[in-house]
Amino acid sequence: MADVKEKPAIASCSFCRKPNSEVEKLVAGPGVFICDGCVTLAARVIADASTVSTSDSPVAPWDVEMSLDAVLATLGSVAAAGEQAERNLAIWVAKARSLGGTWSQIGQALGMARQSAWERFAAED
Ligand SMILES: [Zn+2]
Structure with a gap:
């Protein structure tokens, strides 16, 4: 190696x-x-x-029949993907801040109030 x-x-x-x-x-x-x-x-x-799928009503992944073991294994994958996406969002918000973005602009981009954006991300600012 x-x-x-x-x-x-x-x-x-x-x-x-x-x-x-x-x-x-x-x-x-x-x-x-x-x-x-x-x-x-x-x-x-x-x-x-x-x-x-040629069906008019596509099946969501969570509606597919599967064992409890398979569902439990999926929980870990979904949580890991969600945590990575959340970490990435914080990094992108920090980048916006480093470029002079205001909490108001960031909140607007995220569809939330300025205060909510600040409360969610300011600790990492
Ligand atoms: Zn892969």
């Missing part, structure tokens, strides 16, 4: 939770990330016509 260049862990794939240091590429979205492996898997799912 000596020839593998160490990459600092910045974020993890929101789908498989692997950090950027363990994947080839990690693509950033708004508070979420997807790795090259999950993009490949998603492309296979999309290309597989048998998995494409």
Whole structure:
């Protein structure tokens, strides 16, 4: 492993939770990330016509029948993705502040009152 260049862990794939240091590429979205492996898997799912929903009423992932073990495993993944998105939001708010953004502007961008934005993010300011 000596020839593998160490990459600092910045974020993890929101789908498989692997950090950027363990994947080839990690693509950033708004508070979420997807790795090259999950993009490949998603492309296979999309290309597989048998998995494409033709129903007028698509099924939400939580409405799919699954075991308690599978649901419990999903809880951890959903919580980890949510925590990463929340950390990312705080970083983006700090960036807005560093660029001179006011709490009023940040609150407006987030659809909340200036006071609510300040209460939620000022501790990290
Ligand atoms: Zn992934």
